[in-house]
Amino acid sequence: MTTALQTRVWAALAEINDPEMPVNLVDLGLIYGIEVVGGMVRLRLTFTAMGCPATDMIMGDIRDRLLAEPGVESVAIEIVWDPPWTSARLTPDGRGALLAWGLSV
């Protein structure tokens, strides 16, 4: 069951843009799952490539934003590489944003 806090966490993540491209983390398909236990958010996150140069920035942005959300006391990020990210994970909005920016996806 999705709680109200879980819904707000997803909405908050959709406010965070990738540092290199004009698309948010949810539309980019980087979030593999969220679990909320009390005030703790456990988040499963991937990156578009193992050599991603923006991992620290993305994790920092996630922590900063989620900790600003009322009811969130801590954030635990688990990096996952399986299944690997592909452009198939883009939402239609994400695909549109990257196309508009000039990337072929």
Add this chain to the structure above:
Amino acid sequence: MRAREGLSSPPAALGDVILESIRMESSNSVTFETLLKRGELIESRSEMTPDYLRELKHTLIVSGDTELISAPAYYLAARKAPSVNAFMTGIAIIQDELAHAHIAYHILEELGESQEALIFKRDPKAFRYPYAFDVPLESWTELVVANAMYDQAGFCLLGDIHDQCSYGPWKRGLVKVMAEENFHLRNGRNWSKRISQAGGAAREELQRAVDWMFPLTVEWFGLPDDLKQHSAQLEYRLKGLTNDQLRQQWLSTVVPFMESIGIRVPAHRDGDAYVLDYPFPCTFDAPAKRWDFKDPCTWDSVMARWRARGPRNAEMVALFQESFSKFQVRA
């Protein structure tokens, strides 16, 4: 009429007819002046006057050289990265800078210059990038301050060209450049903040880096407007803002940021403008990385320092030139 900037282009066939008629008129520099004044974009060499072409090339060479030289300058410092992740960010930034250089040199090639000659066959002293890059960046701290201040300068200069430039191919090529420069800026700011928060010796090192790099970036924007009577770049709308306007834009972002992380800078806000707290220009001891705020100097002596280039000029140019002839395949 031609498509004005910001509006969509006419259908292809109509566009061709219009371009053809423009070409026919192009020998007439009065038409060229009219196009410029109307705020329209110049799209090809055939539309340009020789003077415009010369100024455009000069502006592109400065831009390409600046992006290119930032790669060895940043690389020599990125080797001191404190983690693999940080190193990868540094390398990604260097790759961006090389791609940005490529945009400028590629356009120059379309305008009749040889990329190969420009990059691999020029004397190190003939490169036209800001003097700041000639002073060695020797630590991760100095690299991230460069990202926070030098890339901010690049952001102001290229942002202005992106907004205002009358040469269409360059203006459009800068869309991605601006997004990537923003990434460099973030790396600089995130790390500067982190180092300042660490306090102690780390923070002192950060303050020392800002102390010598801040005035170098202030002079990056060139002669003050009251000494620069004429600007062909402005006249041809290759850029839109004056040296002092760009310098003020830079100060208005860098000064508040550095103050917000507890780092001192020799400038303050006075009404709507930022004022420097030291004589501008003054003397700089490059090997010691030290400014003498008690020793004002003339712009002639600054120009002489720039022309002579600084300590790392030859070493950085050699980094990308030295293997070129060795591996050249001859037919």
